[in-house]
Amino acid sequence: MEDVRLRTGTATLxxxxxFFSLTGAAVVFIWWLVFTENFQLVRKNRLVIPSxxxxxxxxxxxxxxxxxxxxxxxxxxxxxxxxxxxxxxQKPGEFLHLGSWLFGNRAGFELGILAEMALQNLNMLLxxxxxxxAAERMKGVRSxxxxxxxxxxxxxxxxxxxxxxxxxxxxxRGYVQGGTCVPVFAREKKDLVAAFFALCAAVIAVxxxxxxxxxx
Amino acid sequence: xxxxxxxxxxxxVRASQGSWSxxxxxxxxxxxxxxxxxxxxxxxxxxxxxxxxxxxxxxQVTRDxxxxxxxxxxxxxxxxxxxxxxxxxxSWGLDPATILSSVGLEACSERDPFSLSRGELKRxxxxxxxxxxxxxxxxxxxFSSLDVVEKHRICNILSHRSRGIxxxxxxxxxxxxxxxxxxxxxxxxxxxxxxxxxxxxxxxHVPPIxxxxxxxxxxPANISADDLKEAAWRT
Numbered sequence: 001m002e003d004v005r006l007r008t009g010t011a012t013l014x015x016x017x018x019f020f021s022l023t024g025a026a027v028v029f030i031w032w033l034v035f036t037e038n039f040q041l042v043r044k045n046r047l048v049i050p051s052x053x054x055x056x057x058x059x060x061x062x063x064x065x066x067x068x069x070x071x072x073x074x075x076x077x078x079x080x081x082x083x084x085x086x087x088x089x090q091k092p093g094e095f096l097h098l099g100s101w102l103f104g105n106r107a108g109f110e111l112g113i114l115a116e117m118a119l120q121n122l123n124m125l126l127x128x129x130x131x132x133x134a135a136e137r138m139k140g141v142r143s144x145x146x147x148x149x150x151x152x153x154x155x156x157x158x159x160x161x162x163x164x165x166x167x168x169x170x171x172x173r174g175y176v177q178g179g180t181c182v183p184v185f186a187r188e189k190k191d192l193v194a195a196f197f198a199l200c201a202a203v204i205a206v207x208x209x210x211x212x213x214x215x216x
Numbered sequence: 217x218x219x220x221x222x223x224x225x226x227x228x229v230r231a232s233q234g235s236w237s238x239x240x241x242x243x244x245x246x247x248x249x250x251x252x253x254x255x256x257x258x259x260x261x262x263x264x265x266x267x268x269x270x271x272x273x274x275x276q277v278t279r280d281x282x283x284x285x286x287x288x289x290x291x292x293x294x295x296x297x298x299x300x301x302x303x304x305x306x307s308w309g310l311d312p313a314t315i316l317s318s319v320g321l322e323a324c325s326e327r328d329p330f331s332l333s334r335g336e337l338k339r340x341x342x343x344x345x346x347x348x349x350x351x352x353x354x355x356x357x358x359f360s361s362l363d364v365v366e367k368h369r370i371c372n373i374l375s376h377r378s379r380g381i382x383x384x385x386x387x388x389x390x391x392x393x394x395x396x397x398x399x400x401x402x403x404x405x406x407x408x409x410x411x412x413x414x415x416x417x418x419x420x421h422v423p424p425i426x427x428x429x430x431x432x433x434x435x436p437a438n439i440s441a442d443d444l445k446e447a448a449w450r451t
Contacts, residue, residue: 131294134269138286139307141297150297157330158293 001194003187004094005101010198011086017205018078024205025075028082031201035194036085045084046126052077090119097183106178113179117166121159128158222246222281222351222381224266226406229275231261238262240275240406248374248382248393250439252421253401259385262406263287263354266383282351282381290357292341296329301340304329308344319343334361346373351380359388367391368441375440389423394440412438 001007014031017024032038042048055076063069099112132151141147224244231238238258244266253259264270265277267287279285289295298304302325305312316322319339321332329337338361345353355374359367367388374382374393384395398415399408409415413435416422422430429436429447436447 128294131289131291134264134267134287135289135295136297138267139295139297141307147297150299153299153330154293154296158291 001089001188001191003185003191004091004098005185006187006191006195007086007089008098010195011082013202014082014198015079017202018082019075021205022071022075024202025078027201027205029078031198032078032081032085035197037088041084041088042081045088048080048084051080055080087119092116092120095119096181097185100181101183101185105180109179109181110177112181121162124162125155125159128155223279224282224352224381224383225276225278225280226266227276227278229265229272229277231258231265231270232273236404238401238404238406240265242399242406242408244381244383244397246379246381247396248377248384249397249399250392250395251383251385251399251401251406252387252419253385254421255387257401258404259387259401260290260356262401263356263383263385267352267354279352284350285352285354286345286348286350287354288341288345288356288358290360292334292337293330295341295344296337298329300326301329301332302326304340305344308348310344310347315340315343315347335363335366338362339366342370346370346377349379353377353380353382355382355384355386357386358384359386359391364391371440387421390425391441392423392439394438394443398439412436 001010014028018028019025056073059069059073059076061069062072093116095115096109096112099108099110099115102108103111129151132154136147136151141150222245226240226242226244229240236258238261240262251259251262261270264287265272267285268277268279269287296304297307301316301321302312305315308315312325313322316325319336321336321340324332324336329340332340338358342358345355358370362370368391371391371393374384384393386392395412397408397411398419399406400419400421401407402420407418409418416426416430416435423439425444426436426439429444434447434450436443
């Protein structure tokens with residue numbers, strides 16, 4: 001989906017639908033299978049498996065302690081899949097355009113630039129993580145708590161340094177608040193089709209089944 | 217006992233990201249290889265492929281007789297595993313006193329490595345890396361963050377490095393070690409320029425100072441500071 005407004009709107013709607021009911025999650029999952037690159041996205045994104053494992057642990061604990069863990073796990077996995085789809089189409093600068101379009105050149109610009117910086121940082125953290133792990137392997141450091149701690153230290157240090165550099169850069173360029181951005185959005189015909197069916201999925205999930213079918 | 221030769225071979229190697237790509241073909245034998253190229257030309261990507269830290273989208277990387285590999289990343293922070301400078305030296309299996317005295321950081325032994333300046337950290341890191349012998353050593357922009365004195369010192373160590381394959385990725389234009397082979401990345405492709413001084417005519421990234429000497433008919437034997445001085449003073 002090229003248009004970030006439609007993509008973000010669709011992702012928000014589908015995430016809510018998937019989170020609030022099991023039927024919703026099932027319908028959203030079908031939408032995800034039909035309108036996205038589905039399992040290719042999962043293969044490309046290294047965050048999916050760790051996220052599912054983490055959610056799985058919570059789900060098991062929930063199932064053991066009070067029940068409903070399996071439902072929670074399924075709903076959250078679908079939310080993660082929608083999130084991965086949202087990020088997979090992300091292009092640099094588009095959240096700045098989205099923010100400015102939504103809330104104008106003051107608050108919108110601020111929110112947009114914040115989102116851009118957060119995503120940029122996330123991508124850089126992944127690159128950093130790969131390099132650190134590679135450096136540790138070459139040094140002969142075994143995986144475990146000590147390596148986990150040293151990796152965390154380097155990641156935090158790098159993130160703080162980058163934050164400082166960004167803040168200095170913004171200050172040097174006279175940034176105080178807001179800015180000027182003329183939002184531009186690309187769109188494809190199939191964007192509207194996917195968004196329409198996402199809306200249909202939401203309606204199906206929200207309206208009871210008996211409203212559609214005559215059940216004896 | 218026969219001495220095992222080390223060799224790194226790139227066969228139709230290609231790495232790509234979106235519309236950007238780099239292709240490489242060639243064999244790297246024992247000695248010091250300089251790979252030059254502009255910023256963003258793919259030097260780091262190629263270094264990772266050579267070390268086996270990332271997989272090419274097509275082609276094959278073969279490492280014959282290579283049992284130990286080290287990549288020195290441009291940012292030395294990636295390599296830190298110790299919580300003090302002393303611990304950091306020990307994590308490389310080295311004697312802290314020897315290493316720290318070689319880089320003038322004796323007084324920093326108990327400091328957190330992250331409290332060192334980038335230049336100090338780079339000095340420490342390179343001292344650790346260059347104190348050990350690797351069959352394949354890949355140095356990604358080793359001169360970044362170093363002052364001229366340090367660059368000369370590192371070049372001197374590299375010029376006398378006798379073991380294994382050392383590949384130096386750099387866009388440095390003034391200070392070099394004495395190298396055995398020169399390569400460059402041009403238009404998304406790794407090209408072999410040859411050994412100095414024959415390589416200068418094929419080397420598009422030839423530094424201006426070397427080009428001037430060549431134009432003046434004073435072709436240096438190699439690219440180290442001593443070679444350039446010798447050529448410049450030649451009558």
